[in-house]
Amino acid sequence: MRGFGRLTRWLAVLVGLAVAAAAGALAWYRHAAQPPVSGSEVLAGLRDPVTVVRDRHGVPHIRAASKADAWFALGYVHAQDRLWQMQMNKRIVAGRLAEILGPSAVDNDKFLRTLGVRRNAEAIFAQASPEARAALQAYADGVNAWIDQRKGPLPPEFLLLRTRPERWEPADTLGWQTMMAWDLGGNWTQETLRMRLAQVLPVARISELLAPYPGEQPVRTMDYGHLYRQLAPLASAMASVGDKAPPGYVEGMGSNNWVVSGAHTQSGKPMLANDPHLGLQAPALWYFARLSAPGLEVAGATLPGMPLVVLGHNDRIAWGLTNTAPDVQDLYLERVRPGNDTQYQTPQGWATFETRTETIRVKGAADVTMKVRSTRHGPVISDVAESLASAAAPLGAQYVVAFQWTALRPDDRTFLAGLRLNQARDWNSFTDALRDFHSPQQNIVYADVDGNIGFYAPGRVPLRRADNDLKGLAPAPGWDARYDWTGFIPFEALPHQYNPADGVIVTANQRIVAPDYPYFITSEWTVPYRFDRIHTLLAATPKHTFDSFAAIQKDVLSLAVRDALPLLLAAPVSSDASRPPRERALLEALRRWDGTMDAGRAEPLVVTAWLRELSRRLFEEKTGEAIFARMWEQRNVQQPMLNILRDPRQLGAFWCDRPHTGPAESCDDAIADAWTQAMADLTRRYGDDPARWRWGEAHAARSEHRPFGKVAYLAPLFNLRVPTGGDTYTVNVGRHNLRDEKAPFENTHAASVRALYDLSDLAASRFMDSTGQSGNALLPRYRDWTGKWAAVEYITMPPVAAPGTHGAADALVLAPATK
Secondary structure, three states, X not given: OHHHHHHHHHHHHHHHHHHHHHHHHHHHHHHHOOXXXXXXXXXXXXXXXXXXXXXXXXXXXXXXOOHHHHHHHHHHHHHHHHHHHHHHHHHXXXXXXXXXXXXXXXXXXXXXXXXXXXXXXXXXXXXXXXXXXXXXXXXXXXXXXXXXXXXXOOOXXXXXHOOOOOOXXXXXXXXXXXXXXXXXXXXXXXXXXXXXXXXXXXXXXXXXHOOOOOOOOOOOOOOOHHHHHOOHHHHHHHHHHHHHOOOOHXXXXXXXXXXXXXHHEOOXXXXXXXXXXXXXXXXXXXXXEEEEEOOEEEEEEEOOOOOOEEEEEEOXXXXXXXXXXXXXXXXXXXXXXXXXXXXXXXXXXXXXXXXXXXXXXXXXXXXXXXEEEEOOXXXXXXXXOOOOOOEEOOOOOEEEEXXXXXXXXXXXXXXXXXXXXXXXXXXXXXXXXXXXXXXXXXXXXXEEOOOOEEEEOOOOOEEEOOOXXXXXXXXXXXXXXXXXXXXXXXXXXXXXXXXXXXXXXXXXXXXOOOOOOOOOOOOOOOOXXXXXXXXXXXXXXXXXXXXXXXXXXXXXXXXXXXXXXXXXXXXXXXXXXXXXXXXXXXXXXXXXXXXXXXXXXXXXXXXXXXXXXXXXXXXXXXXXXXXXXXXXXXXXXXXXXXXXXXXXXXXXXXXXXXXXXXXXXXHHHHHHHHHHHHHXXXXXXXXXXXXXXXXXXXXXXXXXXXXXXXXXXXXXXXXXXXXXXXXXXXXXXXXXXXXXXXXXXXXXXXXXXXXXXXXXXXXXXXEEEOOOOOOOOOOHHHOOOHHHHHOOOOEEOOOOOOOOOOOOOOOEEEEEOOO
């Protein structure tokens, strides 16, 4: 026993030493990996010295003698703080993830190689203006200066994957710009969904399910069901292609911006607010910075990988973006020539596919070689589905699906528009800059120090012929010229306003054009709950301040729940005395509740679970389990559910009844079934005591890391999670993923950044993002803003004192190698 005790003591000592060594190593790493904040670095590529002062929040303030040097320095600090994020983005663009992640990333690489985003970015750079090329090259030089002369250890992802950073190129920036457009424009997946639904439902029922904008009738189209039912294998293959693609806008919805004139503010100058909603990630998508140089005084949210402020202000104007979500992607059925699969049919006859070979290098496995085909419309994305060589219809014809998208054009000048937007001085120079803003179309609100406000929705939106009887809603016959694009909506005809009489402009992804607008933008606007709520809150305060604007961004009252709850509670289930006491208590609580999706309450969780189960009950059997699993998201189910419950005799007679059961079932039956299932699900997940159920815990915001966010033993280190309120339709948005059976209520899509501007004092502008400035999970600034973001708090980043003056912070001086 004495020997055993001695061994135990030695083991304890060894464990203690190991813990101490680990703590010491972490302390050393945290010190060594911090970006330098003082001293000097001599760097090739600079013209003159640049100072970089990091404020108390870690935000770099860059002072340069030229715009080129400012862009260089921004590239340098981006690489210091977000090197892994940038390297991942570079590989995503090029379809090169499998090189470091192995076979699991091959499908994603195949899709992106097929799209050809990196190839198109190279073509854009080749056609870019000298101004754009100079900015892109200066920025790349700054990124590479850090990579080449970096001191200290690499971020942990490089060590875990045993890889090294690669040099940055201008095409990487332009490719990431295209991927941002992808994230905001996933209309093609809705076309694929209609193709699948046509296998099981008539077109009239599809129009009920994929419901029109409130108050409008479904867009009249041809009866495409007959065509698609012949192509069931192709429809199934396209569904699998969607699984291989990066998620786009269809995976979520939401962004808010608004601007009011000085007549509505205490300062007497305009005020502007913006909170774009995107998929949450760790580190955050955005990085705050301030750049000062002759002709350039700009601050706000930058994207690591791009040399400009995307959301922010300069010394004269402020701006904010939301997604217009136009229909700028079309799928085309291309008929392959019988007996010759190198050609496809066009209105002028048979044409030859453009082809190229792509080789994907795979870590730990053999290279994958693939042939990429393109038609006059774009890349053949159905080829990504390995199970489909080409789908054969009953008559023996073969078809593939090509993809056309406004962002895949070599003449895209969106980057140049961003550069000029940063330097705009007034409404005229602002709108002149936006003429080159091609993709993605955005609702951009504007305010200036002279008291003007405005809005423009720039972007390339296809013109479709009057006899196009599919309206871009479903894959079209590529051999028929009536479905071809004929140009783009003229810039002057795009939606815009300048100094409206009421002094208020709000966009929240709602319909932004009147019914008599002569051009087609989309038929899939987001329902206007957030728009209506923002208008109500703006009207409730006569003179706005930063604090009243912040209260609007924090608002979690759900008009969607207020619409749905009375319809649910009108069913007999709400007064059923045979229900267990805890259920009767919950139903009574719902009757008293006002629809505020507060993190500390149980009611938001109960009603969300009830609606989730109701959507399953109404639609799963009608569409089939496989199709329903792909369409199960609030964009597709919220509005049709309400329409059905409001019209139980007509719509409900079909959707609420289950034909394979006994007597016909009503919507009351469906609501009762959904309640029972919701109670069982909540009990299984959170226990049988509803007093312990909390919406904020179930609805915690998860910022997911790439690629370790889904690796069980690494996710706790790299992912960030914080309780939040709100729902998909609250101003303070928190969208959850209905089809995620493991975590269906978790908040995965929310305000990626928040910003508030008062044009009377732009230096006092308020900002916040969802994580922090650093991309290194072992450093404090990786997660230091997460709690503040959840609480809707802000930072400011006014200009810091110049180095050498009283009260100035330490500065890092970047000096040119030669003068």
